Amino acid sequence: MLEDWLDLHRATLAVKCAGLTDEQLRQRPVEPSGLSLLGLVRHLAECERGWFRNTLDDEGLPGIYFTDDDVDGDFRPGPHDTWAEAYGTWQAEIAAAREHAAEHGLDDEGAGRRQRPDGVPFTLRWIYTHMIEEYARHNGHADLIREALDGTTGD
Secondary structure, rough: OHHHHHHHHHHHHHHHHOOHHHHHOOOOOOOOOOOHHHHHHHHHHHHHHHHHHHOOOOOOOOOOOOEEEEEEEOOOOOOOOOOHHHHHHHHHHHHHHHHHHHHHOOOOEEOOOEOOOOOOHHHHHHHHHHHHHHHHHOOOHHHHHHHHHHHHOOO
């Protein structure tokens, strides 16, 4: 059930981006927010990597779009960043996340970052639940951004 809900939210974000140009996907039409659809896709690629590969399995991978000097770089695509690159990266991270999750039970503790601020370890169940929340929140942002871009509403 957790995998299915996460997949639903992943697919929803792709639908919100469908049919737009790279320029539209980079636009930040909901002032004062600096969010764009392309930035959301890049951010969620980072989340897939961070939670499933680094927290769950301790791969220690660097950020894809952010750095220590630019911690919000994922949210700020530049004029040459494209949907094709961001989508391909996002889908590759989703595929890797699925592979990593398949090797664990829901109550397995992460081998990377080990504890939440309350001292309770991260488990695959917690990661799934967090990722569903992360996508759901950002899909709400995506709804507003898409409507501001071209009036499209709905699923």
